[in-house]
Amino acid sequence: MNQFSQIILSENINQFLHKIEVKNIGFTQLNELFFETTGIVDFFNDIVEFEDFKQHFCNQNVKIDTISRTEFGDFQTNNDLSIRVVKRIISQVQNPTILFEPTFGEGNLLLAGLQEFDSIERVIGVEIYKPYIWKTKFKILDYYLNNSSKNKPIITLYHESIFDFDLNNLAKNTINDKILILGNPPWVTNAQLTTLESDNLPRKSNFKNIAGLDAMTGKGNFDIGEYITQSLIRNFQNHQGSMAFLVKNIVIKNITFDQKRNNFFIKNLQKFHFDAKREFNASVEASLFFCDFNYDAEQFCHEVNLDKKTPFENTFGWVNNKFVSVMEDYEVYANLDGICPFEWxxxxxxxxxxxxxxxxxxxxxxxxxxxxxxxxxxxxxxxxxxxxxxxxxxxxxxxxxxxxxxxxxxxxxxxxxxxxxxxxxxxxxxxxxxxxxxxxxxxxxxxxxxxxxxxxxxxxxxxxxxxxxxxxxxxxxxxxxxxxxxxxxxxxxxxxxxxxxxxxxxxxxxxxxxxxxxxxxxxxxxxxxxxxxxxxxxxxxxxxxxxxxxxxxxxxxxxxxxxxxxxxxxxxxxxxxxxx
Ligand SMILES: C[S@@+](CC[C@H](N)C(=O)[O-])C[C@H]1O[C@@H](n2cnc3c(N)ncnc32)[C@H](O)[C@@H]1O
Incomplete structure (x- = not known):
């Protein structure tokens, strides 16, 4: 099957490709033209991709892939939510120069970041699923064909597993940049992956160092999204910048809970609620997690609605060595927080x-x-x-x-x-x-x-x-x-x-x-x-x-x-x- 078989080229792109007479253009020349138009480095990685594309362009019939993507925790962020997310954080994120989307999927969040932040000079994206990479590339092409005067950063999109991607190296190379990590990592747990016999897992699967019986009886189960979130914070905590990540609520709770021992240099931890059922048709609660890097470690997180510019509705986190879900109410009942004399x-x-x-x-x-x-x-x-x-x-x-x-x-x-x-x-x-x-x-x-x-x-x-x-x-x-x-x-x-x-x-x-x-x-x-x-x-x-x-x-x-x-x-x- 042609690797582009799922790609629907917009009217705009079709016109553009006809205009440049794509059938007569060579590999290097088309890559250069696409770079000038979109900023994407190596739009086609090799000649095979290039030839496949030309064939698809001449013979466009779209076949939709029906393979199960459960093991990839595939919940794509729709365009509207992506824009709302970026607009919500824009006042808190000052002039980022690098945008990093670690599992960019169909690219809506990446594109929303690109559209809303004029200061961005480089975009880096990683995605494991090739058809999504093509979708994203053509989405970006379409965007710049419509908005040719907009800021055009250099965009590098990697077809790779985030577990193999060298985050440490990226962190070293961008230490003087202001980074915005924007994304929505896979929503799947390692237990689900084991059931699916999938190896879409980090090599170090016991990253929480859960030992003994707890590991055996399920306390060691973790969300892949949580692993990715934690790895990113660990690598980029010394940067100037911020992170805005759509994750399950339990991930936000766990990241805040683990601040006690991790003490990552993050502050302004925030959880923005939205209706995950409506946005993702998912029966799991998810929110936008936000934090700033390079500050003294904070151990609590504020909560508010994504779409309402109201004061924080709640704060959860650590109070005097106790982890609590509603800090304000907890103060009233803190005296009851101790050790039960009988054993549950x-x-x-x-x-x-x-x-x-x-x-x-x-x-x-x-x-x-x-x-x-x-x-x-x-x-x-x-x-x-x-x-x-x-x-x-x-x-x-x-x-x-x-x-x-x-x-x-x-x-x-x-x-x-x-x-x-x-x-x-x-x-x-x-x-x-x-x-x-x-x-x-x-x-x-x-x-x-x-x-x-x-x-x-x-x-x-x-x-x-x-x-x-x-x-x-x-x-x-x-x-x-x-x-x-x-x-x-x-x-x-x-x-x-x-x-x-x-x-x-x-x-x-x-x-x-x-x-x-x-x-x-x-x-x-x-x-x-x-x-x-x-x-x-x-x-x-x-x-x-x-x-x-x-x-x-x-x-x-x-x-x-x-x-x-x-x-x-x-x-x-x-x-x-x-x-x-
Ligand atoms: C929840 S979706 C979100 C996609 C995109 N970030 C968005 O906001 O729409 C997760 C994405 O992670 C990708 N993915 C899953 N495992 C991956 C891995 N090991 N490395 C890179 N991407 C992965 C999936 O293909 C999917 O596109």
Whole structure:
């Protein structure tokens, strides 16, 4: 297929090419002519490209490429948004001399920068996908055919992966320039790329230096756009200039969060909101991230709407070693930010839903394939998932699960002896267990699970979904004298008595706690609530602020309340140790 087969030449370009009699022009001559017209260096890199182009020009029939571009995180910035982005930052960016677009795609942002900044002397762009390079080149040609008197910088467009591009060298060669990095890097995570078996990845994939279990269980997952943003800041932080980058909101949060340890020389961090659904037809929140280089490191970021010239609506970032989502509100509740005397736990992880999640009908259990299964009751427990935590209390369940171990790493041979029916079922589905990809299962006893310990067997629990964005805690009761288990999307505190659970449930659902949580939680995170966030709720300070009457508890609770607060004191002095 001709490499230009997707390029639609505008009427303007067609006329221009006819006028210069392109059919009779040689390779060097056409490159020179295009350079004079557009500033683009080596419009055609070689004679093959040149010949292909001539053929396309003589025989223009457009074929649209239908290959999947998921692995390239391909969300092109439309023309209108590109102009709005540039106009928004123009007053903050003073006379840049170099414009750098690291993954320029169809070139709308690059062109918007070119149009709006007369001071630019050089443009550098990188893009991995050749058809986009042609689209951009012809867009620039079209622009200069219509605006021949406009500023014409020297433009170099590289067909290369940004991961192979020598950023360090570019930084060295431009150290005396005023740079504007303008772009929209790929929106894709390394986990998605692994699933797609794509190698569109930086060589150093653990750039956050996440170690051990966290790396294995997903904390090491990162956005490719975040990697590119961070690499650019690292390389250009000593330059005069700024960066304006369209990225997922979570990337902006992470860049600001990592300022604590990175201390990049950036300031005026800003997040400009827009409707990503409308602009990109994407179901992910994204914004424009802006910062200035070459200043003392700032560790907070202001937020405002892209299209409204109003004062900042919010600021998030670091306050006294704490990372917070709404700085202004946080000041009111900072006293609650500490260490929870009780340890929050994550629910059971088995990565084997088809086998391990059961429903019960009469005396029988049924798995995801609707196979009827006979099991001894002993290892079967009521089981809740995030979607079951919508109400204030849970007294019945939709599902059950098999708990094969009482603690992590426990041998599972005992099942064969004591519970032959359960063993038979597990054994028949051994394949599904063995296929589990996560390396945490490697070298562990057969049918191993994670997120299990004494705490899992506490009869009363107060739980929250990590995935849902509702600030609501659920009181979970045992069923038929068996503790109810939660899955690994949920977090919980476990208690021996119902009174402790009720008091904790009321404390956590109190408006003060909710407001405090709203000032530290980032809803754009895949898991808004994590163990790290929940462990910050200082229940003792909360209990000191409130009393049992504030919690709508009647006087029969007075003694239990006193005991509870005393218990919080004791736990605060000797906090529980975390194992997982
Ligand atoms: C989110 S799109 C944005 C394109 C353009 N910056 C814009 O604003 O419209 C990301 C672009 O990155 C390109 N891309 C993906 N991986 C790349 C890589 N490793 N090196 C260079 N470009 C890449 C894709 O082809 C795509 O054009």
């Amino acid at each position: 736990r994550q629910g059971v992880k088995h990565d084997c839903t088809a086998v391990m999640e059961l429903r019960k009908d009469g005396d029988y259990f049924f798995n995801a394939d609707n196979n009827q299964i006979e099991l001894e009751d002993n290892l079967v427990y009521p089981f809740l998932k995030s979607s079951d935590l919508k109400n204030k209390e849970v007294t019945e369940v939709r599902k059950y699960t098999i708990i094969t171990q009482k603690k992590i790493g426990q041998e599972t041979d005992y099942i064969k002896e004591l519970y032959p029916l359960t063993y038979q079922y597990l054994k028949a589905n051994e394949d599904a267990f063995d296929k589990r990809k996560s390396s945490i299962y490697r070298g562990k006893p057969k049918f191993s699970i994670f997120g299990i310990g004494d705490y899992s067997f506490k009869p009363y629990k107060v739980a929250i979904s990590g995935l849902y964005k509702t600030f609501s805690f659920t009181l979970v009761f045992p069923l038929n004298d068996k503790p109810t288990m939660l899955d690994d999307t949920c977090y919980f505190l476990g208690f021996d008595t119902v009174e402790e659970a009720i008091i904790t449930h009321r404390l956590l659902n109190h408006s003060i706690t909710q407001n405090f949580l709203k000032s530290i939680v980032f809803l754009e995170a895949k898991r808004a609530f994590t163990k790290d966030i929940l462990m910050r709720i200082n229940l003792l300070n909360l209990a000191r602020l409130l009393n049992f009457v504030d919690l709508d508890l009647d006087y029969s609770f007075q003694k239990k309340w006193d005991k509870y607060v005393q218990n919080l004191h004791n736990e605060q002095l000797t906090p529980q140790l975390s194992l997982f």
